[in-house]
Amino acid sequence: MTPDEDNVYEVIIIGGGPAGLTAGLYTSRARLRSLLMEKALVGGQIVNAEQVENFPGFPDGVSGSELGELLHRQATRFGLETLYTEVCGLELQEDRKLVRTAEGDFTARALIIAGGSSRQELGVSGEKEFIGKGVSYCATCDAAFFREQPVAVVGGGDAAITEALHLAKFASGVTVIHRRDQLRASRILQERAFAEPLIDFRWDSVIERIEGKDFVEGAVVRNVKTGAQSMLGVTGVFVSIGFRPDTDYLKGILPLDDIGHIITNEKMETGISGILAAGDIRHNSARQAITAAGDGATAAIYAEKYLTEQ
Ligand SMILES: Cc1cc2nc3c(=O)[nH]c(=O)nc-3n(C[C@H](O)[C@H](O)[C@H](O)COP(=O)(O)OP(=O)(O)OC[C@H]3O[C@@H](n4cnc5c(N)ncnc54)[C@H](O)[C@@H]3O)c2cc1C
Structure with missing residues (x-):
């Protein structure tokens, strides 16, 4: 099935935490038609932090919920679209990726997976x-x-x-x-x-x-x-008894480690053309808001490069 034209994007980002929101900021600022999909709250896990004292730019700290809201506001300023839905499937097509959600199917030429990983x-x-x-x-x-x-x-x-x-x-x-x-x-x-x-x-x-x-x-x-x-x-x-990434729908499509985290190189590339991963969902992530944001920026930059070279 082919999604209708409204559901065709240059970049789809799965996950609205610091990684996904930063990726969205970069891709939308690069004038790429970008859609971020989030199944719960934008801001991701950080909204659970009462006070974040180690995110640069906030010398007096910031509440997690405010940080999440600010990251989302900054990303949407440049045209990032947000859809509240859960991604449940992924299909690779010739030069496109088809993303299955409860709201229907969507396609993009590049995909950034930033679904995080929660503590067990x-x-x-x-x-x-x-x-x-x-x-x-x-x-x-x-x-x-x-x-x-x-x-x-x-x-x-x-x-x-x-x-x-x-x-x-x-x-x-x-x-x-x-x-x-x-x-x-x-x-x-x-x-x-x-x-x-x-x-x-x-x-x-x-x-x-x-x-x-x-x-x-x-x-x-x-x-x-x-x-x-x-x-x-x-x-x-x-x-501290382990982590649980939400990657069941990626099994058999992307390289995952034993626990299910996505394996990437330093450009956040997964080895499948046009699919990148960022943040806590990555194998060996440092599991911090700022490192997730850094990964998101890197993934967006290499997604843009992939799209211009394709
Ligand atoms: C209580 C608490 C306090 C913390 N305090 C700090 C701190 O002080 N400083 C710090 O640097 N870090 C802190 N962290 C860690 C920090 O929150 C994470 O490292 C960071 O949020 C990871 O960002 P991320 O974007 O990779 O993933 P996440 O923040 O986990 O975001 C991923 C998002 O993807 C969504 N998602 C997942 N799967 C799907 C799907 N299939 N479809 C659609 N959406 C999906 C999730 O709902 C989630 O919103 C804290 C974490 C917690 C829980």
Whole structure:
């Protein structure tokens, strides 16, 4: 089926987070007919951040929701169109890409995929309620809010231990809660964590629930071997048990890593002509708003180059 003319674009961008919005700013400013598709809120994950202190240009910080709104306003100023819909399929045609959505089919000569990647959740009671009030999925983003306070990190891989080491620079103590009796993190990170006096470990343990009134006050921890439960008094719970990109619809079309992140080169190219990826959805992304925005700019520049050389 061929989409009607209104649904034909030069560039389609999937995802309205910092990566997609920056890509849209660049492509629309380059006078390319561009459409951004977003299934939830423009701004992406950053709208969940109460305060963003590390996005350049905001010396006093900015709320995540304001940053998202500003990025969207700046991109639409140059003609970027936004469609609120979920992308559920992709088909490669000769020199076009067909994007399937609940609102119908759309085509573009170039596609920038910027659908992000979210932290895997624990799925325990209290987790959702306290997001932004003590529960966090990003120590780089939120550690500074926990100065001189006791916190917990859940997980045992490289990301979790890196976060625990980062948190130890701020918190009064960091308890790593890991469901096994040894870490999966690289040896060097383990050595650093074991040498850090502010970090201690709860082995063979999982969080049963997170408790508090307005903010997190503690977590009930269960030993998976003995079943014993105990209350851990913390004001922060940092969850670091993996990432989940929304790329099921790309399987068999694009190169993905084991988890489903898209593999790109430094130009954000995926290896399929005219399809680029940007931001947290990429393999080895730094998972920051500014790096996502940088990826979005790079992807847009190389998408434009692809379109002019085609
Ligand atoms: C609570 C919290 C606090 C944070 N604080 C900071 C901070 O202080 N500083 C910092 O630099 N970073 C912070 N981050 C991380 C930062 O938000 C991310 O690194 C950044 O948003 C990634 O941008 P992105 O555009 O790649 O992806 P995202 O922001 O995840 O945006 C992707 C968008 O794509 C949409 N999407 C996904 N799949 C589809 C589909 N199939 N169809 C349509 N739309 C789709 C999603 O709905 C989403 O809006 C924080 C994250 C969280 C959760």
